[in-house]
Amino acid sequence: MTEVRVPTLGESVTEATVATWFKKPGDSVAVDEMLCELETDKVTVEVPSPAAGTLSDIVAEEGETVGVDALLANISEGDSGGGDKKGGGSQKGGGKSEEASKETEEAPKKEVADAGGSQGDQTGTKVDVMVPTLGESVSEATVATWFKKSGDSVEQDETLCELETDKVSVEVPAPASGTLSEIVAEEGTTVQADAKLAVIATGSAGAGASDKAEPEAGTKDGGDTPAKAPGATQYDSPPAGDGGPGRSDIEDAPSAKKAMAEKGVSRDQVQGSGRDGRVMKEDVAKALSAAKAPPQGESAPQKAPRAPVAAEDEAREERVKMTRLRQTIARRLKDAQNTAAMLTTYNEVDMTEVMALRSEYKDLFEKKHGVRLGFMSFFTKACCFALKEVPEVNAEIDGTDVVYKNFVHMGIATGTPNGLVVPVIRDVDSLSFAEIEAAIGEKGKRARDGKLSMAEMQGGTFTISNGGVYGSLMSSPILNPPQSGILGMHKIQQRPMVVDGEIKARPMMYLALSYDHRIVDGKGAVTFLVRVKEALEDPRRMLMDL
Structure with missing residues (x-):
C-alpha cells in the first residue's frame, strides 16, 4: 500500500483545500498520473500518483482543508487495471487493448x-x-x-x-x-x-x-x-470523446464558489481557467475587476493617452509587445513608488584607499582564490558593516509589524539583454571577500545567460545597484519591495578635493541610498551612508570591526 500525501506547498504556505479529484476509488492509476488538485492562497498544485496500481480509498474529500504532508489517499500496488477493470474515465472510449494497458503501466x-x-x-x-x-x-x-x-x-x-x-x-x-x-x-x-x-x-x-x-x-x-x-x-x-465529464458536470473550486457567493457573482459571469474550464478563486477576482473597468469608449484613468502621430511617421513605427519580464519590472517598480514612502539621501566617497589596496593585492588575490578582486566585494562588506549599526535599513514592514533580519541576503542588481534582474547572495555577511567575488561573478553570468531560477531571486533583504558601470554619475534607485533600502553606486570620477588644506585630484564616487521613510528615519539613513563612506575610505576599519 502506497500513501498519497500533500506535497510541499511553498514558503509560508501551511495548508490547502482539496479542489478536485480526477480519480475515484477503484480506478487504475499510473506513476505520475494526476490524482487530484489542491488550491492554496496563491497557487493551484496538482498531486501526481507516486506509484502505479489502484486507488483503494480517498482520505481527504473535495472541499476539505489539509496541512502539509497530510494523508490524501492510498494506492494498492500491483495490477493497475487490465482489460477487466472499468474505472470511470480510466479508459478512452474503450479503444485500447489489454496489451496497450500493460504498456501504459510500464511507461506511464x-x-x-x-x-x-x-x-x-x-x-x-x-x-x-x-x-x-x-x-x-x-x-x-x-x-x-x-x-x-x-x-x-x-x-x-x-x-x-x-x-x-x-x-x-x-x-x-x-x-x-x-x-x-x-x-x-x-x-x-x-x-x-x-x-x-x-x-x-x-x-x-x-x-x-x-x-x-x-x-x-x-x-x-x-x-x-x-x-x-x-x-x-x-x-x-473540456476534453471530448474520452469519457470525461461534460461542462455541466465540472466542479468549480470550493474557494471560487465561496467568493462568488460572497460577491454576488453568478457562474455565467466568470470564465474558468482551471482544468477543463473549472473556475478558480483568481478567476472570480478577474471577473470583478472586469466589471469595475470603465465602459467601452471611456479611457481607463491609469493609462496615459498616446501622443498624436503623423500618418507618415506611423508607417515607420514598430510596435512590439512588452515581454512578461519587462511588464513585471514596470509593475513592481510602480508598486514600490505607490506603496513605500520612498526618499533618497546622498553622500560621496573618496575611493583612493580602496583603489590602492585593490591595485596592491589584485594579482596575489586572483592567484590564490581564482577570482578577480573588484569593487563590489568592498561595497558589499561595507554595507554589511553599516547594516549592523542601522538594522532598520535591513528590515521590512509586514502589516503593522516591523520584521528585523538578523542576517543579510544581498541582492545584486544585474542588467541583462532582457531587463534588470536581482540575484540574491545569501548570508553574505558571513562570506569572505573571495567568496563574495566568486558568488557575484557566478550569479552575474547565470543572469546574463537567463539561467537563474526563481529561488535565486527571492528572499533578499537589501540591494546594491551599480549604475556606474554604464557611466551614471548620479541617480535615485527605486526600492525592491518588500526591502526598505537600496544603495546606488555610480561612476568613479577624478574631482578636485581639499585634502589637508591643499586642492588635490581624488577619485570620487557619489552614493545614493533610497529608503522607506515609514520605518527608516533620516538620521538612520544618513548614519548608514556615513558608515559605508568611513569603511571604504579606511578599509582597515572593516577588519577591526570599528
Missing part, C-alpha cells in the same frame, strides 16, 4: 499511438511535452519561441522551445527522441503550470509522423474530434 508518461482505434496500425508511442516546474508562486508562462516545428526530428534533451515567466526564461528540453508530431501551444500562448506543450512520436509512430499530411482545419489527427485552435490554452474547453 507514454501514450500508445492509436490513430485509427486499432493497435496494429502503429507500434510506436507518443510522449507528451509538458511545462516544467516554473518556480514557487509562478502558475503560468508564455510560449516565447519554438526552435522546432511539427514534423522535425528531435533528440532527447534537445531544446524544443523557450517559455517566458514574470522573472526568468525557461528552456524546455525534449523528454525523448523521435519526431515532433504536434505543437499544442503556439508562440504567444499563455500556458498553465503542467500544461501540455507538444507531442513527440517515437518508434514507428515517429517515423510515420513526418510523412502524414497536415490534418484539416478544425480536426485533430484527421479524426472527428475538434482540434485545439492555435493560441488556445490547455484548459480552454
Whole structure:
C-alpha cells in the first residue's frame, strides 16, 4: 500500500483545500498520473500518483482543508487495471487493448499511438511535452519561441522551445527522441503550470509522423474530434470523446464558489481557467475587476493617452509587445513608488584607499582564490558593516509589524539583454571577500545567460545597484519591495578635493541610498551612508570591526 500525501506547498504556505479529484476509488492509476488538485492562497498544485496500481480509498474529500504532508489517499500496488477493470474515465472510449494497458503501466508518461482505434496500425508511442516546474508562486508562462516545428526530428534533451515567466526564461528540453508530431501551444500562448506543450512520436509512430499530411482545419489527427485552435490554452474547453465529464458536470473550486457567493457573482459571469474550464478563486477576482473597468469608449484613468502621430511617421513605427519580464519590472517598480514612502539621501566617497589596496593585492588575490578582486566585494562588506549599526535599513514592514533580519541576503542588481534582474547572495555577511567575488561573478553570468531560477531571486533583504558601470554619475534607485533600502553606486570620477588644506585630484564616487521613510528615519539613513563612506575610505576599519 502506497500513501498519497500533500506535497510541499511553498514558503509560508501551511495548508490547502482539496479542489478536485480526477480519480475515484477503484480506478487504475499510473506513476505520475494526476490524482487530484489542491488550491492554496496563491497557487493551484496538482498531486501526481507516486506509484502505479489502484486507488483503494480517498482520505481527504473535495472541499476539505489539509496541512502539509497530510494523508490524501492510498494506492494498492500491483495490477493497475487490465482489460477487466472499468474505472470511470480510466479508459478512452474503450479503444485500447489489454496489451496497450500493460504498456501504459510500464511507461506511464507514454501514450500508445492509436490513430485509427486499432493497435496494429502503429507500434510506436507518443510522449507528451509538458511545462516544467516554473518556480514557487509562478502558475503560468508564455510560449516565447519554438526552435522546432511539427514534423522535425528531435533528440532527447534537445531544446524544443523557450517559455517566458514574470522573472526568468525557461528552456524546455525534449523528454525523448523521435519526431515532433504536434505543437499544442503556439508562440504567444499563455500556458498553465503542467500544461501540455507538444507531442513527440517515437518508434514507428515517429517515423510515420513526418510523412502524414497536415490534418484539416478544425480536426485533430484527421479524426472527428475538434482540434485545439492555435493560441488556445490547455484548459480552454473540456476534453471530448474520452469519457470525461461534460461542462455541466465540472466542479468549480470550493474557494471560487465561496467568493462568488460572497460577491454576488453568478457562474455565467466568470470564465474558468482551471482544468477543463473549472473556475478558480483568481478567476472570480478577474471577473470583478472586469466589471469595475470603465465602459467601452471611456479611457481607463491609469493609462496615459498616446501622443498624436503623423500618418507618415506611423508607417515607420514598430510596435512590439512588452515581454512578461519587462511588464513585471514596470509593475513592481510602480508598486514600490505607490506603496513605500520612498526618499533618497546622498553622500560621496573618496575611493583612493580602496583603489590602492585593490591595485596592491589584485594579482596575489586572483592567484590564490581564482577570482578577480573588484569593487563590489568592498561595497558589499561595507554595507554589511553599516547594516549592523542601522538594522532598520535591513528590515521590512509586514502589516503593522516591523520584521528585523538578523542576517543579510544581498541582492545584486544585474542588467541583462532582457531587463534588470536581482540575484540574491545569501548570508553574505558571513562570506569572505573571495567568496563574495566568486558568488557575484557566478550569479552575474547565470543572469546574463537567463539561467537563474526563481529561488535565486527571492528572499533578499537589501540591494546594491551599480549604475556606474554604464557611466551614471548620479541617480535615485527605486526600492525592491518588500526591502526598505537600496544603495546606488555610480561612476568613479577624478574631482578636485581639499585634502589637508591643499586642492588635490581624488577619485570620487557619489552614493545614493533610497529608503522607506515609514520605518527608516533620516538620521538612520544618513548614519548608514556615513558608515559605508568611513569603511571604504579606511578599509582597515572593516577588519577591526570599528
